[in-house]
Amino acid sequence: MAIVKQSKKARRPKLEDAVVEIHGLSHEAQGVSRSQDKVMFVSGALPSETVKVRIEKEMRNFNHAKLLEIMNPSPERVTAPCPHYSRCGACQLQHLQADKQLGYKQSNLHEQLTRQLKLTDIPWQSPITSEDLGYRRRARLGVRYRNKVDEIIVGFREEANSHLTNIDACQVLQPSLSKLIEPLRQLITLLHAKSRITQLELIASDHCDVVVMRHLKNITEADQKLIKKWAQDNEVNFYLQGDEAQNLHCLWPIDLESQKLSYEVLGQTLDFNVKNFIQGNAQVNKAMVSQALDWLDAKPEETLLDLYAGIGNFSIPAAKHFKEVTAVEGISSMVGQIEHNAQLNQLDNIQAQVMNLSDDVLHQRLPKVSAVLLDPPRTGAAELMPWLAKQSSRILYVACEPSSLVRDAKALIDAGFKLKKIAVMDMFPHTKHVESMALFVKK
Numbered sequence: 001m002a003i004v005k006q007s008k009k010a011r012r013p014k015l016e017d018a019v020v021e022i023h024g025l026s027h028e029a030q031g032v033s034r035s036q037d038k039v040m041f042v043s044g045a046l047p048s049e050t051v052k053v054r055i056e057k058e059m060r061n062f063n064h065a066k067l068l069e070i071m072n073p074s075p076e077r078v079t080a081p082c083p084h085y086s087r088c089g090a091c092q093l094q095h096l097q098a099d100k101q102l103g104y105k106q107s108n109l110h111e112q113l114t115r116q117l118k119l120t121d122i123p124w125q126s127p128i129t130s131e132d133l134g135y136r137r138r139a140r141l142g143v144r145y146r147n148k149v150d151e152i153i154v155g156f157r158e159e160a161n162s163h164l165t166n167i168d169a170c171q172v173l174q175p176s177l178s179k180l181i182e183p184l185r186q187l188i189t190l191l192h193a194k195s196r197i198t199q200l201e202l203i204a205s206d207h208c209d210v211v212v213m214r215h216l217k218n219i220t221e222a223d224q225k226l227i228k229k230w231a232q233d234n235e236v237n238f239y240l241q242g243d244e245a246q247n248l249h250c251l252w253p254i255d256l257e258s259q260k261l262s263y264e265v266l267g268q269t270l271d272f273n274v275k276n277f278i279q280g281n282a283q284v285n286k287a288m289v290s291q292a293l294d295w296l297d298a299k300p301e302e303t304l305l306d307l308y309a310g311i312g313n314f315s316i317p318a319a320k321h322f323k324e325v326t327a328v329e330g331i332s333s334m335v336g337q338i339e340h341n342a343q344l345n346q347l348d349n350i351q352a353q354v355m356n357l358s359d360d361v362l363h364q365r366l367p368k369v370s371a372v373l374l375d376p377p378r379t380g381a382a383e384l385m386p387w388l389a390k391q392s393s394r395i396l397y398v399a400c401e402p403s404s405l406v407r408d409a410k411a412l413i414d415a416g417f418k419l420k421k422i423a424v425m426d427m428f429p430h431t432k433h434v435e436s437m438a439l440f441v442k443k
Helices: 098-117 181-188 222-232 282-296 333-346 382-389 402-414
Strands: 017-021 030-033 040-044 050-056 064-071 138-146 151-155 196-205 207-215 236-241 247-251 262-264 268-272 305-307 324-329 350-354 371-373 394-399 417-425 435-442
Touching: 040 050, 040 151, 050 151, 098 402, 098 417, 138 181, 151 181, 151 247, 181 222, 222 236, 222 247, 262 282, 282 371, 282 394, 282 417, 282 435, 324 333, 333 350, 382 402, 394 402, 402 417, 402 435
Parallel strands: 040 064, 207 236, 305 324, 305 371, 324 350, 371 394
Antiparallel strands: 017 050, 030 040, 050 064, 138 151, 138 196, 196 207, 236 247, 262 268, 394 435, 417 435
């Protein structure tokens, strides 16, 4: 009897193309269609469009589809200004008119607030915006050496995969940083260690630009000589960083005191180093700090607790409005930077503390104050919310992830706080990211 061999894997049925209507835009900046039995997400599609798609990934409750053809384009659709947009994953919304993007971002946050918190009258304030191109003052680009063709790839990761899009410029970067990309590629091609370079970080301070080159294994003295000459010619601060984060070496300039990194906010200067976090959009940051102080509306005898204080982005400007500011940060070197910036700006009413804010036992050491400002990471401040919920202070929450804000806001609202003001801040135009600021007061 003949034995029929069966395939180990069942053949997947061929997925057919479909024509669907796009009804909304998701928080991931994908078009949302409800034309079929399941919700469908389509990258590159816009609300009100009729598009032809091919389902690429079927899930239990939704599908992901590839955009094949725009049959009826939205009046809000534009040609993306960046020539790399179709492949680069750094921006997701350049095909949507710049002045329309923030409306969709606010709408998504509004939907989460109403659905999850059951809020019916959300006190929206005017959004904070900036120029939509040339705004970004910090970025990390991947570097890859293609040995077979002796080619250096420098760019951002593509959407939904680990490949790099090779770029020669980036229109959302500050122009001085964008102009460094092609010269850096040419520099790397000359290095013996070109296969060991993995990443470039570009940073713009108010007075100079910085390049941090990350590498595997050591860089030879001959390569370092080439890099140093390049840094001199291009007038940038240049750092080498090995595979260990703390392995950071300034190659140029030799005298770092002559090229300190700093930025200005509300008339005060904040020094920082290349390891410190700084907000990516200088224009939005200035408006954000100004709005925070306006909403907090400090009285002369009031005190402020600034949590996740960083290098003092809020603490330093706030010190001129509050009697005393307590700045709490989990990284000791950044606490030292707060103290340095307080001295730099001749402020003697800032107390900087090192504290792991994820440790609920330590929360009892936090002082009672008139107002609390927190600017947590994307994961939010879930561990801190039980302590905050017991306070009577007004609370200003600066969020870089809407879902974290909504989750943490629920703890405050359940504890008797009222959402008094909220606004979105477009820190990163042309991307899916949206920042927000919310003021809570005890009822």
